[in-house]
Amino acid sequence: MTSMDRIPLFLYRTFDKKYQANAFINHGHFRLGLLDNYHDTDSMPRQDPHEGEVNFPILNQNVPVINIQQQKQIGFTKGTVYYSAVSLNPTYILCASGPEVTQAVRNGFGRYTIKINNPQRLLADITNYFQNRICGIAIKEVQYTRNMEIYSIPKAQSNIDKLPQKAQKYSNECEYRYEVIRRRPHRTNAPTKYLCVHLHRRLAYLEKCW
Numbered sequence: 001m002t003s004m005d006r007i008p009l010f011l012y013r014t015f016d017k018k019y020q021a022n023a024f025i026n027h028g029h030f031r032l033g034l035l036d037n038y039h040d041t042d043s044m045p046r047q048d049p050h051e052g053e054v055n056f057p058i059l060n061q062n063v064p065v066i067n068i069q070q071q072k073q074i075g076f077t078k079g080t081v082y083y084s085a086v087s088l089n090p091t092y093i094l095c096a097s098g099p100e101v102t103q104a105v106r107n108g109f110g111r112y113t114i115k116i117n118n119p120q121r122l123l124a125d126i127t128n129y130f131q132n133r134i135c136g137i138a139i140k141e142v143q144y145t146r147n148m149e150i151y152s153i154p155k156a157q158s159n160i161d162k163l164p165q166k167a168q169k170y171s172n173e174c175e176y177r178y179e180v181i182r183r184r185p186h187r188t189n190a191p192t193k194y195l196c197v198h199l200h201r202r203l204a205y206l207e208k209c210w
Helices: 018-027 035-039 103-107 119-133 168-173
Strands: 011-015 029-034 053-067 072-086 091-097 112-116 136-141 175-181 194-198 206-208
Touching (some): 011 018, 018 206
Antiparallel strands (some): 011 091, 029 194, 053 072, 112 206
């Protein structure tokens, strides 16, 4: 989870349909989308064919040298290790933007923006709603570091593969996301495209911005 001091005091969530925004505020009705949906979604501002992947090259690493004829390792040389990771459990997200996002970027997602004045309250409401039906839930800050070269993974970021990662070109979105991880379904059952939340009450910590 994003550390408490890294979660802003408020976030923005934008909808392209007014009835969805009103349902969120007035009734606590909203949905989280399966991460895989964003590979080929029709919504171009949110489309990312590599969504859910973590990729970066680590420079100046000890890389084994293999003698093909002898079929054995004969030493090491300095080289680049290409790291990649992806979660096998179905992951669902509710995307939001941090305070730094511009209105122009928000308008690219839709006309109806809601200010989440207490992001932790919303996290608690989602947690209570799903209770024991999920593996994990968190607010995470997106890292715009995909394919950026690094020399090592600092100890403080040893969980870097657990952080959502996107390419630098998306950095103006200032994205944070509510992330819910479900247990992997039986191999014959595909995960549902959405997780719906129905709190059936007005969320006083949400504010209209249109």
